Amino acid sequence: MSSKKVLLIYPYFYxxxxxxxxxxxxxxxxxxxxxxxxxxxxxxxxxxxxxxxxVISRAEAYKADITGIYVMTTFADNxxxxxxxxKKINPSSIYIAGGPLPTLYPARFAEKFDYVxxxxxxxxxxxxxxxxxxxxxxxxxIERINSESYPGIYSLKNGGLYSTATHLSKDEIxxxxxxxxxxxxxxxxxxxxxxxxxxxxxxxMMTYGCPFSCDFCSKPIFGKEVRFRSLDxxxxxxxxxxxxxxxxxxxxxxxxxxxxxxxxxxxERLVEEKLGISWSCLSRVxxxxxxxxxxxxxxxxxxxxLGIESGNDEVLKLMNKSIDTSSVRNGVxxxxxxxxxxxxxxxxxYPGETEATIEDTLEFxxxxxxxxxxxxxxxxxxxxxxxxRVSGISADDxxxxxxTRFLYKSEFDEKWLKGRIQETLKSFERLxxxxx
Numbered sequence: 502m503s504s505k506k507v508l509l510i511y512p513y514f515y516x517x518x519x520x521x522x523x524x525x526x527x528x529x530x531x532x533x534x535x536x537x538x539x540x541x542x543x544x545x546x547x548x549x550x551x552x553x554x555x556v557i558s559r560a561e562a563y564k565a566d567i568t569g570i571y572v573m574t575t576f577a578d579n580x581x582x583x584x585x586x587x588k589k590i591n592p593s594s595i596y597i598a599g600g601p602l603p604t605l606y607p608a609r610f611a612e613k614f615d616y617v618x619x620x621x622x623x624x625x626x627x628x629x630x631x632x633x634x635x636x637x638x639x640x641x642x643i644e645r646i647n648s649e650s651y652p653g654i655y656s657l658k659n660g661g662l663y664s665t666a667t668h669l670s671k672d673e674i675x676x677x678x679x680x681x682x683x684x685x686x687x688x689x690x691x692x693x694x695x696x697x698x699x700x701x702x703x704x705x706m707m708t709y710g711c712p713f714s715c716d717f718c719s720k721p722i723f724g725k726e727v728r729f730r731s732l733d734x735x736x737x738x739x740x741x742x743x744x745x746x747x748x749x750x751x752x753x754x755x756x757x758x759x760x761x762x763x764x765x766x767x768x769e770r771l772v773e774e775k776l777g778i779s780w781s782c783l784s785r786v787x788x789x790x791x792x793x794x795x796x797x798x799x800x801x802x803x804x805x806x807l808g809i810e811s812g813n814d815e816v817l818k819l820m821n822k823s824i825d826t827s828s829v830r831n832g833v834x835x836x837x838x839x840x841x842x843x844x845x846x847x848x849x850x851y852p853g854e855t856e857a858t859i860e861d862t863l864e865f866x867x868x869x870x871x872x873x874x875x876x877x878x879x880x881x882x883x884x885x886x887x888x889x890r891v892s893g894i895s896a897d898d899x900x901x902x903x904x905t906r907f908l909y910k911s912e913f914d915e916k917w918l919k920g921r922i923q924e925t926l927k928s929f930e931r932l933x934x935x936x937x
Contacts, residue, residue, distance in 0.1 A: 505634040507536055508594075510546045512554070512572075521551070523753060525690060528571055530598070530680030535627040538678050540632060541544055545681070548579070550689045561590045565831035567630050572600040572610065574883060584613060589888065595633070598618040598933065599626065601722055605884045607655035619653040620666025621709075622720055623677060629654065633789075672729045675708065679738050687745050696760055700779065702749035703742055707735050707767070711755040715808075716821045717848070719884030728755060729763050733768055739776060749803075752782035758805075759785060761793050768800035779803045786832025787824050794839035804842040804872070807832070812865025813858040821886075826865065833869045844873035849922070850913040851879050854893060856882040859918070863925045867932060874929055876922045878907050878915075 511526040526547055533543045542820075544563050548556050560568070568587060572580045576665045584596060594616045603610040604619040611617050618626045627649045646662060648654050651664030669677075691701040742750070758764055762813040771778075781804040797805075807829075811817050814825045836843050847866055849859045866874045871936035881888040905919040 503634075503639070504564070504566055505542055506563060506565045506567075507541055507544060507630050507634075507841070508545045508546060508560060508563055508568045510532055510548065510556070510560075510568065510570045510580075510583065511581050512548050512556075512570060513576045514579060515549045520693070520698065522695055522704075523690065524702075525682060525685035525687070526571065527680050527704060527706065527855075529569075530682055530685075531623060531677065532569070532626060532907060533681035534678040535623060537681060539627055539631040541627070541630055542902070543681075544629070545684055545687055548583075552685050553586075557586050557590065560587055564591060565594050566634060567597060568594045569597045569599060569626065570614075572598050572602045573690045574602055577602055581613065596772055597626070602883065604653075605719070606659070606704060606724060611655055611657045615656065615658060616662075617655040618651075619655060620724075620776065621669055622666070623669055624654050624673065625651040625653050625667075627683075641841065659779065668710070668724055668726060671730075673835055674728055675731045675734050679734075679741050682741065682745055687747075691746060697750075700748045700749035702751050702781075703745075704753045705735070705738060705742065705745045706730075706753050706915055708754045708756055708759075708763075711875045713756075713823060714821055714886075716819065717879060717882065717885050717887045719882040719888070723755075727759070729760065732766060735767070736770065736774065739778065739884075743776065743778065748778060750780040752780055755783065757782045757784065758788050758793075761788060763791075764792060768796040768802075771800040781805065783808065784832075784836075785824070787828045789832055789835050791835055791839060794835050794841060796841050798841055799932060802841055804843045804844060805836055806846065809845045809866075809869075810848045811851070811854075811858070812847075813854070814860035816854045816858050816862070819851060819853045820848070829865075830869060833871065837870055842872040843869075844875070847868065847876045850907070850918055852887070859913075859921070861875070863921060866925065867928055870936075872933075874926070876905070876925070878905055878911070878913075881909055 509529040509532055511529050529596055536543045542627060546556055570580050570584060588596065595616065597616045597618060598610045598614040599618045599622050603617045607617040607619055613872040627815050631644055633639060644659055648662040652663050652664050654664055656662040688701065694700060694702045708727060708729050709723045710725055712725050712727060779801045781802065784805040786807055808823055809829050810820055812826060817825060833843050845866060847862055851863055879887060880932050881891050905922055906915060
């Protein structure tokens with residue numbers, strides 16, 4: 502009797518760089534739960550705290566029939582190196598790529614993988630695995646695949662396969678099982694997070710999709726249509742998270758605070774259920790008023806992270822941010838008035854700006870009364886409008902973490918920019934001491 506095993510791999514290897522946001526991978530957790538629901542045996546390999554040798558050893562012992570590897574820009578090299586080694590130890594496995602980069606460039610990954618699943622793939626990938634593993638004749642199944650049965654599938658095999666990726670509807674999202682968090686090294690994740698923030702924090706998603714079109718952003722997986730999970734399912738998941746020893750949530754949605762009706766309902770229920778869990782989230786600056794900020798604070802919101810990006814209105818227009826510096830200042834003041842800490846993200850050295858506009862941003866960051874600031878140079882994500890405009894992108898440098906370093910040909914001097922950022926960060930720390 503043939504075995505029926507699926508191996509899911511998240512090929513990020515922790516480098517030791519200080520990170521406030523390092524969490525178990527929800528993507529392979531959800532796929533694992535969906536596969537188990539179909540009766541498929543699954544092993545998850547989260548590489549974060551493993552060595553390459555440990556990953557290979559575990560994969561070799563497991564002998565999967567299907568091996569799925571999640572690929573995003575920053576660890577594409579890891580994924581491809583791992584693929585080469587896995588093919589040598591288990592040549593009979595089917596190898597499948599998923600994630601943002603294969604979604605954008607399916608043909609490129611189909612040259613190395615047997616199949617690519619584009620987009621969310623939360624229905625099509627588990628369906629494919631179940632059907633293949635239970636086929637009386639697996640070779641015959643492969644030869645007769647109907648691509649329309651598996652939205653988002655792509656392959657160069659057997660004359661080629663292609664079908665358009667689809668997004669899950671709200672109803673389909675709510676019928677998904679909770680992500681399978683079993684087997685992750687929760688102790689290590691909690692230890693690192695607690696060391697940095699004093700909290701044992703993990704991630705959760707409550708909405709999918711973003712309707713905005715920021716110049717530097719790429720949304721290959723969840724797209725532009727915003728879909729909200731039901732509060733019942735969200736709170737089931739929060740209780741599951743608590744059972745693993747976490748005491749804080751990172752709400753990883755792009756637009757968690759966008760719909761104030763949904764946000765208010767979430768806050769009211771969190772207060773009502775008295776779960777004793779704090780949380781932080783990304784937020785826009787232009788959707789919040791004092792009433793909703795007060796509700797967020799009462800419900801345990803400790804911090805919001807704001808994508809401010811620039812302190813110059815013309816540069817914000819270049820970025821297509823749909824905000825201005827006045828709305829930024831107003832938004833920060835609302836959060837501060839209501840006792841919620843604010844962190845601001847800024848981008849400096851954007852194509853089309855000048856040293857003067859960079860100085861505007863550095864000065865603006867110091868004037869807002871933020872609790873934390875961080876600066877990055879533009880990161881041209883594949884699939885973004887920014888990526889299409891810049892030239893000379895170095896494919897070898899995507900693994901850079903926490904460095905002021907351009908990945909493309911820029912008119913700005915990195916040494917000068919790095920120096921000004923460091924000076925601004927020192928000024929920021931002095932201001933915090935003065936105001937404490």
